[in-house]
Amino acid sequence: MSSGCPFTGAASPTGCPVSAEAAAFDPFEGPYQVDPAEALRWSRDREPVFWSPRLGYWVVTRYADVKQVFRDVETFSPAIALEKITPVSPEAEATLRKYDYAMNRTLVNEDEPAHMERRRALMKSFELDELAHHEPMVRRLTQEYLDRLVDKGEADLVDEMLWEIPLTVALHFLGVPEEDMDTLRQYSIAHTVNTWGRPSPAEQVAVAEAVGKFWQYAGKVLDKMRQNPSGHGWMEYAIRRQKELPDVVTDSYLHSMMMAGIVAAHETTANASANMLRLLLENRAVWEEVCANPSLIPNTVEEALRHAGSVAAWRRLALKDTTVGGVAIPKGAKLLIVSASANHDERHFENPDDLDVYRANTADHLTFGYGAHQCMGKNLARMEMRIFLEEFTRRLPHMELVPGQTFTYLPNTSFRGPDHLRVRWDPAQNPERRDAAAREPRLSFPLGAPNKQDAARVVRVAAVTPLAEGIVGLTLEDPRGRPLPRWSAGAHVDLLLGEYVRMYSLCGDAEDCSRLQVAVLHERTGRGGSAYVHERLKPGDEIRMRGPKNHFLLREDAAHYTLVAGGIGITPVLAMADRLKRLGKPYVLHYAGRRRATMAFLDRLARDHGDALHVYPADEGRRLDLPAVIAAVPEGGQVYACGPERLLDALAALTADRPDVLHVEHFTATGTSLDPSREIAFDVQLADSGLTVHVPADQTVLHALRAVGVDVPSDCEEGLCGSCEVAVIDGEVDHRDKVLTAAERAENRRMMTCCSRARAGGLTLAL
Structure with a gap:
């Protein structure tokens, strides 16, 4: 309860004063009936758990608190869910x-x-x-x-x-x-x-x-x-x-x-x-x-x-003294948990x-x-x-x-x-x-939760700009001139290019909502996505885009940052450097490539990050000394890297003794496809739902969960994006993703359900 709320003459069962807004709350008429989320905006902002004298209930309005009450069946009973809220005559x-x-x-x-x-x-x-x-x-x-x-x-x-x-x-x-x-x-x-x-x-x-x-x-x-x-x-x-x-x-x-x-x-x-x-x-x-x-x-x-x-909203009964959102809830209290408000929680x-x-x-x-x-x-x-x-x-x-x-x-x-x-x-x-x-119907939709891959917006190619040999930059805008979504350093978008779907890191100005920018390397031995961009895409074309999404999030509380980029891996690293400079954080940027002519953004990097920049063109005999780079990382420092797999593997080996230091983004997934002849079947216990789900040798955890109606979001389904992450309560995970750090894998507290499995026995998940 906010200490700044004026006392109304009423008190909650715990003796705390009741604010004017809480005293006036009436779910049967007025604003709540028109728009519950808007009617409780004041509560989400200032008093997320409050006592309603008119209703005789504690009202819970923020997302995390409502979800806490839903999931804790030992503390909160649904026994009053169908109880008549008005006493029967x-x-x-x-x-x-x-x-x-x-x-x-x-x-x-x-x-x-x-x-x-x-x-x-x-x-x-x-x-x-x-x-x-x-x-x-x-x-x-x-x-x-x-x-x-x-x-x-x-x-x-x-x-x-x-x-x-x-x-x-x-x-x-x-x-x-x-x-x-x-x-x-x-x-x-x-x-x-x-x-x-x-x-x-x-x-x-x-x-x-x-x-x-x-x-x-x-x-x-x-x-x-x-x-x-x-x-x-x-x-x-x-x-x-x-x-x-x-x-x-x-x-x-x-x-x-x-x-x-x-x-x-x-x-x-x-x-x-x-x-x-x-x-x-x-x-x-x-x-x-x-x-x-x-x-x-x-x-x-x-x-x-x-x-x-x-x-x-739903209702629950407190079976014992507890707290919700920092507010003391006594045993026997009745709670109105307002999901409509939780669904509008900006947190x-x-x-x-x-x-x-x-x-x-x-x-x-x-x-x-x-x-x-x-x-x-x-x-x-x-x-x-x-x-x-x-x-x-x-x-x-x-x-x-x-x-x-x-x-x-x-x-x-x-x-x-x-x-x-x-x-x-x-x-x-x-x-x-x-x-x-x-x-006649145009589409028949698969049952279950929506497939994120269908939620793609149309964007127009405003410009195609050469950035280096074999690299072009795409500037994307909304065809109707509307703002595009905000994004943060490390974010990427998925571009749907004909029959191809490809992930590209954002590297423009994160403060500019009128356009998004990506850089695309022409991979001669690739699967066709980059060829589509380089050979077919031109200004004025419209393509579909998903995102932005960020699974390579820059943590902004470190004492120092070491940024490492190899080749086209400069794209997310450039956005991180821009953000760190804006925040005034200390950082160094190491950028390696075959030749200067093949390295994008060199002029902008020199202009905006010259004091922190170290460039290593291989044809000039300048080699990136990774052991020296890691040795120079100060106490409390963090390393963010993107580039070829051999670069990321070398960094992982060098930071094996302190795995919480390294954060990487991979270009491709390897070893995530199932071979039923080599896999083992296992059971997954769902702690929040009380279900046991069998995962056969020829099925991923993700698809086994969906088959019984458990909603788990997903996107790439290759272990690259992190969308299908779930919390692990018990069991040993066979991690096969490219998302978690070595430290996170060692903690064994989360897994990617699209590719990872149980190493031995079963798993218990917080679902």
Whole structure:
């Protein structure tokens, strides 16, 4: 709690004063209902954990703190996740008893070890191979509903499409018979109001009546499904599992999950889809970009879930005295952990309030939760939202929001989506009126987390400049004159050059957001990327680019820096020298090459770094004395190097006795491909999720994790970029990447899942 907050006359349960902002916080009306992240900006900035007297909860708003609460199931119980946030009136309780309402613990609000035992028993229906069975049904439903709208010219997408389809999908996923779907539809919304809303006493009775009927009817449908549980539905699978594990999958548990599953799979996806379309249509340039490049759809869906997800908050109960964000939380305290606020935390997301469909870490959002209780249905929701967006951008790219409409939301703490979403378009401009092929899908997206390789922006080549023999510089700009992303020394971009994807370090002015610069060596024996640049690329051409990304980060707290570059390896080293000079840090720069004519940036280096520069052209008889360079590194100094493998290997050998000194960037990956005849299979324990994943000899850890729905980002998948890094808790890693330093490998605290494996036995990962 910030000591500068004015005392309001109220105090938290720990006796600390309550600030004016905390005292005024009301999640049921006002700013929180309109935009939870913006409403809690003050909290993220000044009071990230605060006591809300109106709610009777501690409110947690920053990314790291929310994730801490999610992952620590021993300290924070989900038992109150479905507890009615407004006390139930005696009349409403009597109404629920009339229907024998007995909602039990579910996967959402059950403690360990019972929760994980049931989760493991029922997980299979959510694996990617199983979810694939439902994709044709989702596509068919979306096309049928859109067919009804496409020639109307105006629609309320919530009423006419987005509310209906996710509910139908949810019922199909559960395996509900067609004849029972309409009745269950009528009861679904009452459950949300009953649990997370603030109904009046009179409204509570009406809501309880609907909830009771929902409960009763769900039981009847479940009994009907027991007669032939042979389909792909989750409840049908659960019924089959009950015969094997009757003490784990009980009758009361099935009944509760039947009802909770409908709500979980329906309303969150319906609201998320409406939020997504509103967000994109309000950001017209982004909408048009996605229409033009549908490969952006998976990342766009993820960015929409981060920016305006349908799950704003969850609740937890403290099982013991603890601290969150430095604030003392007493045993028995109730917490509202606001994922919508965490998803806009600038400490984790660069420019968090921007809608950036190229964002590299957008899948880090906490809309699906995290850890053992992460949403099991996340990949079903992703599938639906991607199909919705693909169909709308293809068939109605000219759709727009009806001007002047006011967006309203069902008042509640946790779920957020507009009651209505009115859009309009000119049917005469529908693409399918000119080309019937526009009715057919263009892309089918792999299930699971988005592939970073699809999130590539278009850039224009502003200039191609000779820098040295066999080296040209590319100056890249946005075709529409918009600023390009900020970057830091050591960063690189991936350029998509025809059929090639190549990584190039940035070497221009990091302060200039109007352009990016890279240098490209023409490798005569290369695989074709550099030839594409040198022989085909010209000013005015447009190419696609991913990034910037930085896996060669310059640590700025060292006492001294030794920079070593060999050949084209000068590119990231030049950016580091520029940064160190700007910071006023002491440094030396050693630059080796075959001949001066083949060494790029010599004039600029002499101009900007002359006092620190040492140049070693081999044809002049000047040789880089690496032992002497390393011997001269002072106490507290760091070495950053980029160049040919023989140079980096020599530096690694010379710093073997102090491996924390050396930081390198490699050009290529070697030894990262799998040879199933020589590999061993092993198991991976996921500490935060409670799962055990088997990794066969012919599969990487990365792909084994994805197969069971665990999100791990990746990019190069060659051990070069570091995107797929995870934390290691236990086990010995066979490191095969080119990212970690020798010291980091010796610590054995992290690994790259795209290539590294277990050396012996298994591994335990913090996932």
